[in-house]
Amino acid sequence: MRENIETVAIITGASRGLGQALALGLMNHSTAVITVSRSHDAVLAMHANDHGYDLQQIQADLANPAAAEQAAHTIMASLPATARRYVLINNAGMVDPMALADQLDTAAPITAAFTLNVTSVMLLTSAFLQAVRPLKADIRIMNISSGAGRGPTPGWGVYCATKAALDLYTRVVDAEQHGVKIVAIAPGVVDTAMQTGIREASPDNFPNVARFQALHTQGQLASPENVAARLLNYLNDTSFGTTVIDDIRNHS
Numbered sequence: 001m002r003e004n005i006e007t008v009a010i011i012t013g014a015s016r017g018l019g020q021a022l023a024l025g026l027m028n029h030s031t032a033v034i035t036v037s038r039s040h041d042a043v044l045a046m047h048a049n050d051h052g053y054d055l056q057q058i059q060a061d062l063a064n065p066a067a068a069e070q071a072a073h074t075i076m077a078s079l080p081a082t083a084r085r086y087v088l089i090n091n092a093g094m095v096d097p098m099a100l101a102d103q104l105d106t107a108a109p110i111t112a113a114f115t116l117n118v119t120s121v122m123l124l125t126s127a128f129l130q131a132v133r134p135l136k137a138d139i140r141i142m143n144i145s146s147g148a149g150r151g152p153t154p155g156w157g158v159y160c161a162t163k164a165a166l167d168l169y170t171r172v173v174d175a176e177q178h179g180v181k182i183v184a185i186a187p188g189v190v191d192t193a194m195q196t197g198i199r200e201a202s203p204d205n206f207p208n209v210a211r212f213q214a215l216h217t218q219g220q221l222a223s224p225e226n227v228a229a230r231l232l233n234y235l236n237d238t239s240f241g242t243t244v245i246d247d248i249r250n251h252s
């Protein structure tokens with residue numbers, strides 16, 4: 001890491017969608033960015049290379065408990081210790097499996113979703129807290145949640161349950177007073193591959209599919225770049241952490 005690095009930012013799920021836009025927005029000459037996804041992203045690599053930014057891409061399957069544990073230890077054990085600010089953005093997530101409750105009869109996809117959306121967040125947060133606590137820095141954690149965790153959506157039993165778990169976990173970390181600012185924030189409906197998958201769902205599995213198709217047809221989806229810029233403004237604001245469960249649509 002270069003000597004002039006002031007911020008170290010770790011972000012999961014940065015190979016596309018909202019996470020990629022967040023990583024692009026985070027990169028600058030005073031920020032070292034560490035990403036975690038299954039795939040290496042050429043867009044991020046080229047952006048870092050063109051501008052001389054500090055980027056490390058870690059490839060790990062965060063839906064696999066052992067791989068998530070390993071990634072959390074490896075990343076946090078080698079964090080540079082001289083920055084003024086440390087940021088963890090838990091963004092990686094999956095909406096599958098989409099099915100009504102009487103069809104959620106296979107453990108593996110349910111377990112994978114819980115591992116990615118919840119367990120890996122806990123593992124990364126634990127290792128992050130242990131690594132940064134002695135550094136006396138400004139420490140912020142932003143968990144990318146969803147409105148789905150705050151109200152029932154038929155067909156999203158797994159997704160709603162994981163995001164509700166993420167919200168309450170975020171409140172627990174805040175209540176434990178680790179000396180960090182932590183927020184679970186819903187990003188609104190964002191034009192990413194996740195939304196493409198939602199629009200392609202069968203109405204048998206996801207009865208609300210027509211609503212999401214209509215939002216797309218009517219141009220109601222926010223761009224990842226716009227939402228990422230607003231999330232990063234929010235993350236950098238002095239008020240970050242005062243509202244633990246939030247929605248970016250509450251902020252201009």
Ligand SMILES: NC(=O)c1ccc[n+]([C@@H]2O[C@H](COP(=O)([O-])OP(=O)(O)OC[C@H]3O[C@@H](n4cnc5c(N)ncnc54)[C@H](OP(=O)(O)O)[C@@H]3O)[C@@H](O)[C@H]2O)c1
Binds near residue numbers: 014015144189
């Ligand atoms: N899009 C929306 O409308 C919306 C609304 C509410 C909340 N959200 C939340 O926003 C976050 C980002 O969503 P998005 O729409 O940008 O999703 P996306 O386009 O599907 O991108 C998901 C990201 O997560 C990574 N990822 C998926 N499975 C992974 C795994 N097993 N291990 C490691 N990384 C994995 C993907 O990278 P690899 O495939 O390379 O691993 C990718 O970079 C999610 O937490 C989602 O729940 C999105």
